[in-house]
Amino acid sequence: MSNASDLLIIGGGLASISVIRELRDAGDKRSITVLTDEKTPPYDRPPLSKQFLLAQMDEEEIGIFRDGEMASLDVLWKQQYRAVSLDPDELCIGGVDDGRAEAFTWSAKDIVIACGARPRVPLGLGGEVLTLRTLVDARRLRGRFSEGAKVLIIGAGFIGLELASSAHEMGCDVTVVEAASAPLSRVLHDRVGSWFVDFHRRNGVDIRCGRMVQRLSRQGTQSMVEFDDGLIQTFDTVVAGVGVQPVTDWLEGSGIDLDNGIVCDGRGETSRPHVWALGDVANWPHPMTGARERVEQWQAAVDQGRTVAQALMGKSAEWSSIPYFWSDQHGSKIQFAGRSSKDVELTNPTEDTLAVIFCEGDVGVGIFTVDQPRKLALGRRLLAQGGDLRRLRQLLT
Amino acid sequence: MKIQVDLATCKAYANCMIEAPDHFDFNDTTGKVMILKDEVEPSEVDEVKRAISSCPVSALSLSD
Numbered sequence: 001m002s003n004a005s006d007l008l009i010i011g012g013g014l015a016s017i018s019v020i021r022e023l024r025d026a027g028d029k030r031s032i033t034v035l036t037d038e039k040t041p042p043y044d045r046p047p048l049s050k051q052f053l054l055a056q057m058d059e060e061e062i063g064i065f066r067d068g069e070m071a072s073l074d075v076l077w078k079q080q081y082r083a084v085s086l087d088p089d090e091l092c093i094g095g096v097d098d099g100r101a102e103a104f105t106w107s108a109k110d111i112v113i114a115c116g117a118r119p120r121v122p123l124g125l126g127g128e129v130l131t132l133r134t135l136v137d138a139r140r141l142r143g144r145f146s147e148g149a150k151v152l153i154i155g156a157g158f159i160g161l162e163l164a165s166s167a168h169e170m171g172c173d174v175t176v177v178e179a180a181s182a183p184l185s186r187v188l189h190d191r192v193g194s195w196f197v198d199f200h201r202r203n204g205v206d207i208r209c210g211r212m213v214q215r216l217s218r219q220g221t222q223s224m225v226e227f228d229d230g231l232i233q234t235f236d237t238v239v240a241g242v243g244v245q246p247v248t249d250w251l252e253g254s255g256i257d258l259d260n261g262i263v264c265d266g267r268g269e270t271s272r273p274h275v276w277a278l279g280d281v282a283n284w285p286h287p288m289t290g291a292r293e294r295v296e297q298w299q300a301a302v303d304q305g306r307t308v309a310q311a312l313m314g315k316s317a318e319w320s321s322i323p324y325f326w327s328d329q330h331g332s333k334i335q336f337a338g339r340s341s342k343d344v345e346l347t348n349p350t351e352d353t354l355a356v357i358f359c360e361g362d363v364g365v366g367i368f369t370v371d372q373p374r375k376l377a378l379g380r381r382l383l384a385q386g387g388d389l390r391r392l393r394q395l396l397t
Numbered sequence: 398m399k400i401q402v403d404l405a406t407c408k409a410y411a412n413c414m415i416e417a418p419d420h421f422d423f424n425d426t427t428g429k430v431m432i433l434k435d436e437v438e439p440s441e442v443d444e445v446k447r448a449i450s451s452c453p454v455s456a457l458s459l460s461d
Contacts, residue, residue: 018450021450025443025446044453046453066455066458298453299412299451302450302451306447324412326410326453328408333408333409333410335410373409373410373411373423374411374414374423374425376411377411377412377414377415377423380415381415381418
């Protein structure tokens with residue numbers, strides 16, 4: 001079965017939808033097809049570790065499309081269509097319609113790849129280690145985070161800490177184990193990480209840093225866990241939040257450059273013309289440093305989507321917005337804009353709030369706040385205007 | 398066009414304030430968005446639409 005569209009998008013998440021919305025908003029009428037291997041309409045991921053898990057939002061409410069929006073965008077949306085190969089010369093995708101167990105090919109004038117990332121699973125541990133990435137995962141965790149359940153979270157990154165907060169709110173007895181000396185160390189500074197240890201402990205979560213799981217084994221419905229200090233404990237549920245890896249195995253040998261994801265220029269075009277990539281699968285030049293990075297942020301998916309759409313329409317485009325993300329933990333709003341650095345200034349840290357400026361020499365390059373959304377918003381603007389350190393200090397103190 | 402907000406849904410991320418500061422501000426008292434101007438001129442539509450889609454909880458929308 002062979003098919004063709006003007007634009008073919010692989011992946012049905014936020015990044016893909018951002019491209020489509022920007023094109024249609026600009027009045028672009030090209031034919032668009034989305035191929036996604038998922039079985040459900042597109043949903044937003046951030047609520048999966050928070051509001052959806054806590055049953056504050058249901059599946060319909062986490063849907064990305066507003067009422068009637070999908071129809072008005074005039075997109076052909078193919079669920080359970082799994083892409084397995086790319087021919088960048090013919091601009092053609094080969095895949096399988098998992099619904100009918102039939103092969104298909106689809107060609108286009110432009111192909112946009114936004115197939116995302118999948119969770120890493122700690123290897124060789126044994127037992128049952130759950131992860132959270134998809135709606136299916138979240139539905140499963142809803143059942144496993146029951147009142148009184150003993151939960152172990154492996155990894156104190158943002159996913160791990162949000163899961164810990166949600167599980168605690170759901171009445172679980174929560175332990176978090178982190179190999180690094182402080183939480184969030186990959187993304188933030190150690191001094192910020194140590195504030196988080198106190199913050200979570202105050203809120204009833206046992207966080208253990210500089211500690212690893214050695215071995216796991218099933219004991220009936222529970223997991224017996226052996227830590228690297230010799231301690232052995234039993235848990236009802238073990239979940240790992242130890243990072244994600246880009247879904248690029250299907251592109252090996254296709255001819256597009258791969259290096260920590262699909263390598264793209266500042267507009268989202270890959271090493272082959274008319275093949276584009278964005279979101280969690282893609283490695284773009286960072287808007288503030290130009291250094292290559294695969295940015296796993298909700299806001300990046302939105303902004304890169306706009307950039308790719310502009311480039312598809314032949315307009316000059318470059319991803320230049322200040323990176324931004326947020327996290328909700330124990331009812332507190334944690335926000336970050338810019339980028340981290342080795343030098344930090346913690347202004348007025350209290351038990352409940354924190355404001356941090358990341359600097360390089362006499363320039364502010366990033367800010368981090370807890371429960372200070374207005375300051376973060378104003379600070380983001382200062383960063384976009386060059387990061388005047390004196391004004392950032394005035395703002396956050 | 399007019400901006401509509403669902404205040405119950407607003408979670409004070411203030412993304413809208415960044416994208417369209419002439420239309421959105423943050424109300425320190427209520428801890429929610431403050432709509433400075435709900436009318437959107439044709440020249441302002443792009444900026445306001447970006448602000449609306451930047452809301453992580455979809456608390457904002459535009460009506461004719």
